[in-house]
Amino acid sequence: xxLAETRMTATPQPDRPDQPRTPRHIPDQLRSPxxxxxxxxxxxxxxxxxxxxVLNSFASPYFLNAWNLSDxxxxxxxxxxIAFAMALLIIAGEIDLSVASIIALSSTAMGLVMQAGYPTxxxxxxxxxxxxxxxxxxxxxxxxLGLPSIVVTIGTMSLFRGLxxxxxxxxxxxxxxxxxxxxxxxxAFWVISVEFVIFALLAVVYAVVLHKTNFGRAVYAVGxxxxxxxxxxxxxxxxxxxxxxxxxxxxxxxxxxLTSRLGSTRPSIATGMELEVVTMVVLxxxxxxxxxxxxxxxxxxxxxxxxxxxxxxxxxxxxxVMSIFIGLLLxxxxxxxxxxxxxxxxx
Amino acid sequence: MNxxxxxxxxxxxxxxxxxxxxxxDMRIALxxxxxxxxxxxxxxxxxxxxxxxxxxxxxxxxGPTDTTAxxxxxxxxxxxxxxxxxxxxSANDTDALVPTLKKAMxxxxxxxxxxxxxxxxxxxxxxxxxxxxxxxxxxIKLAADHLPEGGDVAVLSATTTSTNQNTWIEEMNKxxxxxxxxxxxxxxxxxxxADKSYREAQGLMQSYPDLDAIIAPTSVGIVAAAQAVVDxxxxxxxxxxxxxxxxxxxxxxxSGASQSFAIWNPxxxxxxxxxxxxxxxxEAAKAEPGASISIGRMGAITLDETNSAAMADPFVYDASNIxxxxxxx
Numbered sequence: 001x002x003l004a005e006t007r008m009t010a011t012p013q014p015d016r017p018d019q020p021r022t023p024r025h026i027p028d029q030l031r032s033p034x035x036x037x038x039x040x041x042x043x044x045x046x047x048x049x050x051x052x053x054v055l056n057s058f059a060s061p062y063f064l065n066a067w068n069l070s071d072x073x074x075x076x077x078x079x080x081x082i083a084f085a086m087a088l089l090i091i092a093g094e095i096d097l098s099v100a101s102i103i104a105l106s107s108t109a110m111g112l113v114m115q116a117g118y119p120t121x122x123x124x125x126x127x128x129x130x131x132x133x134x135x136x137x138x139x140x141x142x143x144x145l146g147l148p149s150i151v152v153t154i155g156t157m158s159l160f161r162g163l164x165x166x167x168x169x170x171x172x173x174x175x176x177x178x179x180x181x182x183x184x185x186x187x188a189f190w191v192i193s194v195e196f197v198i199f200a201l202l203a204v205v206y207a208v209v210l211h212k213t214n215f216g217r218a219v220y221a222v223g224x225x226x227x228x229x230x231x232x233x234x235x236x237x238x239x240x241x242x243x244x245x246x247x248x249x250x251x252x253x254x255x256x257x258l259t260s261r262l263g264s265t266r267p268s269i270a271t272g273m274e275l276e277v278v279t280m281v282v283l284x285x286x287x288x289x290x291x292x293x294x295x296x297x298x299x300x301x302x303x304x305x306x307x308x309x310x311x312x313x314x315x316x317x318x319x320x321v322m323s324i325f326i327g328l329l330l331x332x333x334x335x336x337x338x339x340x341x342x343x344x345x346x347x
Numbered sequence: 348m349n350x351x352x353x354x355x356x357x358x359x360x361x362x363x364x365x366x367x368x369x370x371x372d373m374r375i376a377l378x379x380x381x382x383x384x385x386x387x388x389x390x391x392x393x394x395x396x397x398x399x400x401x402x403x404x405x406x407x408x409x410g411p412t413d414t415t416a417x418x419x420x421x422x423x424x425x426x427x428x429x430x431x432x433x434x435x436x437s438a439n440d441t442d443a444l445v446p447t448l449k450k451a452m453x454x455x456x457x458x459x460x461x462x463x464x465x466x467x468x469x470x471x472x473x474x475x476x477x478x479x480x481x482x483x484x485x486x487i488k489l490a491a492d493h494l495p496e497g498g499d500v501a502v503l504s505a506t507t508t509s510t511n512q513n514t515w516i517e518e519m520n521k522x523x524x525x526x527x528x529x530x531x532x533x534x535x536x537x538x539x540x541a542d543k544s545y546r547e548a549q550g551l552m553q554s555y556p557d558l559d560a561i562i563a564p565t566s567v568g569i570v571a572a573a574q575a576v577v578d579x580x581x582x583x584x585x586x587x588x589x590x591x592x593x594x595x596x597x598x599x600x601x602s603g604a605s606q607s608f609a610i611w612n613p614x615x616x617x618x619x620x621x622x623x624x625x626x627x628x629x630e631a632a633k634a635e636p637g638a639s640i641s642i643g644r645m646g647a648i649t650l651d652e653t654n655s656a657a658m659a660d661p662f663v664y665d666a667s668n669i670x671x672x673x674x675x676x
Contacts, residue, residue, distance in 0.1 A: 062429045068427075068428035072428075074420075074424065075421055075424075172440075172442055184446075261420075262443035262446065263442060264440070268415065269417075269443075273417075309421060313422060314428055314429055316407050316409050316425070318382050318410075319411045319412035320383065323412055
């Protein structure tokens with residue numbers, strides 16, 4: 001859309017020597033801020049989310065119930081924790097497909113520590129620490145060796161999960177201490193789960209970091225044009241390394257929550273979650289090519305995905321249909337703005 | 348305008364899925380490992396049969412898209428939210444479902460596991476399709492039924508360390524006294540690999556020219572052994588039997604390499620799980636060790652000290668029913 005508009009404003013006016021040339025009006029903004037906000041991706045998503053909410057409450061008598069809605073948040077909280085860091089990483093032009101495998105390896109590490117008899121704080125630190133280590137491994141391969149992140153993380157996706165299969169085989173770690181259950185099964189107050197509080201706090205932190213700090217600006221700059229960013233004095237490799245570490249850490253955190261919620265570890269834990277995380281990020285309006293996107297968008301996308309899966313689950317819609325619906329939603333939400341701008345451009 | 352279109356699409360899509368259910372029905376959810384698996388579709392058929400027989404029961408047949416514990420938890424959370432009366436689950440993970448199922452039980456929902464069980468604290472009762480003793484007896488009975496004069500049989504197992512197979516063979520040895528005239532001449536291991544099992548079966552026929560039957564209590568071994576018998580031209584002399592899947596064994600039954608074999612019947616299993624869940628949910632029976640619970644046409648089951656029960660003997664498949672079941676699993 002912006003492309004079409006730029007082309008139109010840039011069209012040179014034919015010179016008419018007999019008339020004095022009036023200075024051409026050049027707006028400093030193409031659209032008013034209000035207009036931009038109303039027609040933004042986030043508003044579109046929010047509308048869809050609200051519509052899904054309303055439809056759900058009509059479709060099922062069980063939907064509008066505080067406890068049920070609270071249960072529903074577990075469908076997305078862990079994924080969203082990773083999605084925040086992943087959003088930054090994708091905005092910076094990289095991707096990490098190994099996040100679900102990091103969950104498996106972190107969970108396995110926590111199981112080993114738990115079996116050795118260490119208390120909950122050590123277990124949690126192990127989970128976060130091994131997540132961070134995995135992130136560092138990805139980051140070094142990408143930034144130091146200059147390998148494409150999609151290839152590196154497809155490799156580490158098999159590597160990390162493979163390690164937990166070697167350690168666990170077809171066995172499982174069970175018997176986590178009772179106070180460890182607090183992270184994934186505990187409630188902060190009333191129906192608000194601990195996981196949801198972590199999710200909400202992270203949403204604020206990431207929104208501030210991305211939208212209000214120099215680091216956030218640097219992330220956009222790196223994603224838009226790494227060479228230009230480098231020449232503007234941004235340490236591109238360091239920004240990317242930080243983001244890989246952050247994604248690893250968030251996967252470790254998600255692993256703590258998920259392991260606590262399941263109360264056990266199996267090497268198959270969180271299988272396929274990486275694609276759901278990427279779906280959430282892309283649905284949230286982050287360009288898969290890097291350079292644009294926002295945290296509020298990802299937050300709304302998280303709610304939207306949670307509402308859709310829970311709502312369809314209440315109607316006992318088979319999982320296959322649910323996947324189809326999520327797929328259509330993704331394609332629809334992504335295709336609509338493109339179609340919109342095509343139509344406007346054609347006019 | 349585009350937004351309107353999107354909303355309408357969403358509305359239509361959601362409207363399509365809105366089910367109709369009368370509130371007074373008892374709702375029993377049959378949660379399976381994943382949808383789209385013939386075995387479980389057949390179990391759902393059995394559950395519907397039980398529901399029809401009981402009357403006033405609505406079956407919710409559901410499960411995740413792929414066999415993950417996380418997917419099953421999402422499904423179970425949705426069922427808890429709907430306040431169903433009972434959940435009967437074939438679990439993807441013995442332990443991971445426990446916290447969620449505990450929550451279900453706290454909210455007054457009857458929870459049982461069937462086929463693939465849940466750890467004891469996560470369910471009220473568990474229904475095994477069969478028991479080790481019944482399987483051990485069945486595999487030797489299958490061979491003996493076609494050998495009225497007695498004869499030599501050999502066992503083709505999976506690996507030397509396969510817990511299931513070793514237990515079944517042990518149980519089989521315990522009841523050998525009931526089958527006079529039947530001698531087990533050898534036990535060999537095909538490691539659950541098709542080619543190794545095939546060679547082991549060939550070896551058996553060479554070492555024991557008078558061999559009358561091969562018992563393979565593994566779905567890989569039984570198919571390989573049947574193929575070896577066909578290739579050796581010994582159809583009619585050596586009968587292959589044991590545990591196998593109807594879809595894979597249909598050819599062996601047709602060629603005559605196998606007279607009969609056994610495996611659980613998923614229809615009976617779904618039927619029995621529904622009956623058990625109904626009995627517990629209506630409080631007609633209590634889930635406690637030693638309790639005898641009636642499960643309709645399948646008779647009665649007795650709960651052991653872990654509140655588990657065995658449904659029945661493995662179901663025998665032969666030329667008379669293979670065509671119907673080979674489509675199912």
